[in-house]
Amino acid sequence: MASTTRVGVYFCHAGTGRFDGIDLGDVAAYAHELPTVAATVELGVRPRLQPDRLAAEIRQRQLTDIVVAGDSPGHFKPVFTRAMALAGGDPRAVRLASFGEAGANVTSPAAVAKAIVACAVYGVPLGLAAAPVRVPVNPATLVIGGGVAGIETALRIAGGGYKVYLVERAATIGGHMAMFDKTFPTLDCAACILTPKMVAVGQHENIQILNCAEVQSIQGTPGDFRVRVLRRARRVDPDACTACHACREVCPVHVPSEFDVGIVDRKAIYMSFPQAVPNAYVIDGEHCTWVQTEGAKCGACAKRCPQDAIHLDEEPRTIEIAVGNIVVATGYDIFDAHRIERYGYGRLPNVLTALEFERLTNASGPTGGKIVTRIPRLNKRTKQEEWVFDAEAPAPTSVAIIHCVGSRDANYNSYCSRVCCMYSLKFAHLVKEKLPGATCYQFYIDMRAFGKGYEEFFERIKDEGVFVVRGRTARVDARDGHMVVRGEDIVHDRIMEFPVDMVVLAAALQPAVGTPRLAQALGVSPGADGWFTELNYNSDPTATNRGGIFVAGVCQGPKDIPDTVAQASAVAARVLSSVICGSIQISRDPISTTAVEQRAAAMAAARPEA
């Protein structure tokens, strides 16, 4: 019965720093005016609370309900629950008012905080009281990023019969997954999973691929966005190009291939990989002689092209597209392993990052999938000695794989990159499979084999004779012509120091370089680690606090391919749901505290008494 309800509102911060801007005194004063609130107490940051003392207070103030408010108030819920039980009250009458509930970055945090507190006081979920507004939606969707997440989302939405624009920075879609050789734990080839999907995207009548493109600005409101997309000059008409490779042969400029993470060269006119979608060449303007000399020199490719597909003078242009929903699937970049000097990356030629190893072991990679060490060779063009991969070079007799390079490390990225353990195990398997005589060591901290079939895969790798060492490698040194890896083998209580021919660094995943700029353009800020912040970790892991903008895949936080695919499809569900209904739910921000409060009060009154 409402008349006897006496709610105590306790404010306490867990000290995550996310809501420091909110004036708790103001929110407390507001809460105090709510009819059922009997007391408001400000406890500050990370208070040490004693259940018996709180119980005494609850008894003294005759509180029937408690609301714990703040950032992550759940940290204090158990103590209040216990205090409530000790005071003889109903322990279920302890409710949380978490300021993070409406998303991390709202325009009026104080108003939202008040609304959240009001809802908790009435015991009504914010999501119901702050009934979202629905506005008409443009059925077209923009997907930013053409990796596996973007591809999956685009295919699902397009499969429902709706238009999708797929913006990709590179000349081809495919993202990182296209670089991989095999995928854990089934070891089926990445290309076999991805390339058909890429083909499907390329052929789908509802999907328009905008490659070599970047989102510049976004205007409008959810359901009716106007997006300006910069299309960089591709200089090769993808519709005319037949990928006959004639241009490549005449191009004189050598550039380290991004797709092969720099371990081999490509030309200035190139195709990242033979299965690229669109299956056409592209000119790298930054290295093309013709472009750099403004037409004074070279131009050999254009003369050579039998299809007249090459237009060296193509200019970048900006196009504007109108969409109702935007899906961000920008993925990740690899941690720069140079930053950890003691692992010798960049200094020791046979220290590779995971992505480099991935290309090395890839059947379509520079050595045709043979795992070999880098050997010095005289570059005839530059007359300098370079370390190169050559299919005929000696294979490594021992390989060390170092986990958590740049992950789980306060000095670099404190988060776990989630996929490294498994891909490292996969590497070990590939080493054992291709070089049965080679020794392979894994240096790990915690083996995170959590998915379906992963733990079984781990067991299998151990059975294959891979040495799994619990302990992080401290350093890789060059000594007498080979590399020495030093680390503690904790379980066997010893310092391991042994020579290896190859070191693979399981480098962390980091937000893609353009993330902050894109986030600003979208009006959604990334979280502390740089990943996009989801609206609600549990119940809305793909929405952002701005309606109509969704996140899918690794750009929200590291995840493996199955999780990425699931999340990407999940986003498609949200988009499809809105376009099928013809209207989109827009965010609760900015929020009207009074309206929310009134609705919550009405809902509480209408609720049958338990």
Added chain:
Amino acid sequence: MAVRANPHLIEELEKYGAQDVVKCYHCGNCSATCPFSGGTYLFPRKSMRYLQMGLESRLRATLEPWLCYYCGECSDQCPREAEPGETMMSMRRWLTSRYDFTGISALFYRSWRAELIAIVVVALLTGIGLTIFGLTYGDLNVYDGEGAFLPAAAIHRFDWAMAIVLVILLGINCVRMWWFTVGGDRGVRVPLREYLKLAFLVPLHFFTQKRFRQCNEKRPWAVHLVLMFSYLTMLILIMFFLHYLQDGPAINWVAHGFGYAAALGLVGTAIYAVHGRIKKTETHYRHSHETDWIFLGLLALVSATGIIQHVLHRTGQPAAANVLYVAHMMGVVPMLVLEVPFSKWSHMAYRPLAMYLSALREKAVAVESAPADKRAAVAQTA
């Protein structure tokens, strides 16, 4: 038989400065980074493990903390900011308190107030005692020679008396240290021959600190060496040649030369350390226990008063020089009586002793256990 874990030990060690050890998730990076870690002695991680688990008996028997010189590399690289270097430092403090049979050390480390009060009390007693002594047997206006307020010979005798007490206290603690780490361990049996054969290690490490130099970071070793040699020089001068410094008017330039150099070294290193600790310039200066400040404070006080009284004496102001002399002694005595056996300075005995004991232990382990012993194995996988 299983060992009992004690979840409360970590709280105890927190008072000694090990606040961050809880964060350690045992990646082993610190142990692999440390050039001293290997073979029988794996640290800091393993010591941190014992600490986290509260295995007090194991921890008391470890020598590892003394093998660490706190170059700070492990702390710099620690992915969890668990400060392994500082944890080792805290463990040295805790071990010092365990070795000390009087319990004074534990009191000091756990309560800086207690230490400060003790220092003030000792200082006051010294001050009052010396003043009474001086006024009774000499003249405030006379610094040296006949009727001196504090004659060198008397101070000399006082110093020696103090030294004997100190050596006894420290000696007992050292024996306890031996018992905890080697003597009382039934798993370790060291033949007497080895005790004698390796005895040279104590003076060797005491004077050269050659292990310290093996740290990747050389500067702390250099600073420490300067401080130690200055201190030793000063100690030798005071214990054996006090009259050369104090008596005038003739100046013995050899003694004075050493004295000035030592004073310069003490003042210089004290300033360096104070500056470092305030600005947190180096990893091992990032965390300062209260006892570190007390130690530095005393060092600065003693150096300053010592220098000033000497200047006053040489510039012909005996009364002022005598007053400063008393003040100087009020610093020196607590420093020697309290700091050396019970606090930070005791490490000058424990550390070389630890080198000696660790060598003994290693020998014993190598002799007794067959190659099967995993502790001894340094993996050399070809």
Added chain:
Amino acid sequence: MKDDCRIGFYICNCGTNIAKVVDAEQVCERIAGLPGVACARAYKYMCSNPGQEMITRDIRERGLNRVVVAACSPRMHEPTFRKALEAAGLNPYLLEMANIREQCSWVHDDPRAATAKACDLAHAAVRRVRYHQPLEKVEASYAPATLVLGGGIAGLTVAVELAEASQPVYLVEREGKLGGNVGRADLTAPYLDSARDILAEKIARAEASPKLDILLRSELVELRGFVGNFRATVRTTGGPTRDLAVGAVVVCTGYQEFDATRIERLGYGRFPDVITSFELERRLRMGRLETDDGRIPRYVSIVHCVGSRNPRYHPYCSRVCCMTALKYGHEIKSALPAAMVTDLYVDMLSFGKGGEDFYRRTSELKTMFLMYEKGDPPRVRAAEPGDDCGLLVQVNERLSGEVIDVPADLVVLMVGMEARADGGDVARTVGISQDRQGWFIESHPKLAPVSTATEGVYIAGCCQSPKDIPDSVAQARAAAAMVLAHVAQGKIEVDARFAEIDPDRCSGCRMCNELCPYTAITFDPDERRSSVQSALCKACGTCVAACPSGAITARHFTDKQIFEQIEGVLAWSSSRSS
């Protein structure tokens, strides 16, 4: 033999997956010599864009009218290559695949034998494809309603998602209330949000939605029909049995907890103060975090991987227990500030977003983390008199190499997830398979993580494998996306493979009528002939094999096709052929 066949043969290297064991060039050569083969080629990745284009170009330029692709399992890429044929204007059913990866190169080491086998399989495919006929897919309507099995977080999410997209949903829950296992938890890791709030909102939205029909205490007893046109029979305890027309079924039946009594040394069931995580959750929710005899515990031990990552029980990781255990670390410290928490783990799997940070903060609460070896769980025994605790947990601690006793007043067992005991019934009813551990099998973990072997039946949440709330929610939405994409189209193309009865040959014996499990065959008493209703037929071919008159043909699995295939596999290798 058909003489007008122009067959294109393509063999995929699959990177090195196939080519490292099977000599693709040799296969190419031998197949090229077969009658009717117009071209034979090998390529690195047939399924990629250039590979598919190779096929379409050859069809157009060389006038191919049959295609054989020797590559991976047809279960993987048959649809891909069929699309390629369609793109070139060829009927997609004029394709045949030879599975030389999963069933050849991946399972054989000897290149000679594997190549011989690949040749045989390819030969068989070539022989078979000659008798392929162009078939047309049948278009069927797609019922907008969806049946969701299970009212846990995954099921609720699917249901609410679909209902809010204005599609009718039947949410079938076995229990008397919604919420499932999440409803048994108090807070969620790592942000310590209220699980109750998450559910309350979803349930309120579900109850408020006019499109959503919640059927509590109900079970699916039968599912007939096919994608877009299922008939589901749902029985409600104490209520009516309903027959529902649904287009899709989403299975979200979740998991059950591991029975901790199975691991004897943990003492569950023997010591009242050894409790499971769900029991702790209940005590936390009720504010009664006490030992069995009402004392306030001074020491709490949390044991991870109970029943998980243990070859004797379940080999897999239950994925959520580590984070939940860390959450308990926080909760116990909050409710009992003086208690000391010990956390006995194998590997700390705090891998999700915010997970690592949560782990660090839990260790800052002075939780003592102890690592034990997989498969060597700690042993719980009563404390000795005079101890300040009720129990002692003996653990072989790996990070120190010591065997230690940990004092405990309360031992919390992080019981793992296991497939529900009644999962087999559900699987049979809806026609999906289970893996060895009983989890439902998805079509492909990366290509189609929520689809199953039965078109129109999807799986989401923990019934597929253990997962946490965000991952369950994402998967649930992914399943909703699959449904919505079909609903938006309003129709579905049904496989052209079904049985046909030649009325001239049918003797009217009615033997097939009884055999058909889908009652797709009806008998016309006037004509005295049977006929197949193609939409209901699922092409099992049982009737074909049984028809004494040989009047029934299985489209795409005709006798002739299979006979050719049999001859093909044996033509080169049999002991009598050479």
Added chain:
Amino acid sequence: MEFEPIIVGFLCNWCSYTGADLAGTARIKHRPNLRTIRVMCSGRVDPTFVLKAFAAGADGVLVCGCHPGDCHYIEGNYKTMRRMELLGQLVRAYGIDERRVRLEWVSASEGERFARLVDEMTLELRQLGPCKLRPTVAALANDFDGLSRAVTAQVAASGEVTHG
């Protein structure tokens, strides 16, 4: 050189073929003697297929379906089971050792079991040696209708009718 028998396998699409694929994804090595033919359900396996295989030169025939009770088509495999009993008599009538025909249940998760099965059967057939056929049967190899008639006649003669 040792005799290498050739086995023709009829695998149902939903369980056994998937199980065989699983053996592949899990890289469970087994002998390369099996030649797989995919059918939608083991119930589709007509006795004539088996006979045809022997006539065309197979040394053994392996029919795999879902475990009883797990059939994708509800009860197709029960029908196969009954039919295979009959088939046993049939092959005997043609002078073929019954051990050359096997009906086994392999579920989608039993890659391991599938691989073991192939190995077992290969070893057994090695011991049995090459399959020798009576000339009349061998003559049927290329005569589909004749084969069909022969089987039907044999079935009728055995007095057993495939009731569902």
